Amino acid sequence: MTFKAFLAGAALLSLSTAAYADIIVTDAYARTSMPGAKTGAAFMVIENTGEMPDQLIDVRSDIAVKVELHTHQDQGGGVMKMVHVEEGFAIPAGGSHALARGGDHVMFMGLSAPMVQGETVPVTLVFEKAGEVQVEIPVDLERQDVPGMQQGMTHGMEHDMQGMKPKN
Incomplete structure (x- = not known):
């Protein structure tokens, strides 16, 4: 293979890869339900401007012992x-998926430090096709709850918190 053919192939591969999924994250915020809580959540709208559907398959952050899609x-x-x-969560081609209170969201369990209004939380979203997307999510403790969503909500007992210790 000539060097020219290699470059042409590499250029074609980079163009075709971009068509799989182009992820844009908007309206992101993170919060805890009350000061000093050991759990928190993040919400956002994930848009896929690509031509192929994608799947958000994992989420990571160093701010908590355990981070999951819920x-x-x-x-x-x-x-x-x-x-x-x-x-x-599926992210359709040319569409979006909202992670919102009372629905799908990112859950932080065993927070290593309190979330502070105005600071940001580093989060890595992992997609099947788009790969890793790093976002800095602003902490907004003042955003109002969805009316009625906190009533009847259970959480603590559904998670196995055994062996989880906050990072120092």
Whole structure:
């Protein structure tokens, strides 16, 4: 293979890779439910401007012992339970997926330090096709709750917190 052919192939590969998924994160914020809480969450809108669907399959951050993709399941009787979504969330081609309070979200368990209004939280979103996308999510403790979403919500007992210690 000539050097010219190699360069042409590399250029074509880089162009075709970009068409898989182009991820844009908007309206992101992170918060805890109360000062000193050991859990927190992040919310955002994830847009895929690419031509192929993608899947958010993992999330990482150093601010907590455990970071997972979560959603709410209706347990009946007005009780909602937060659960880990191992398969992640689909992000359609040319579409978006909202991670919002009362629905899908990023969950931080065993926070190593309190979330502080105005600071940012470093988070890595991991996609099947787009790979790793690093975002700095602003902490907004003042954003109002969705009316009625906190009633009947259970969380602490659904997570195995054994062996989890905050990082120093």
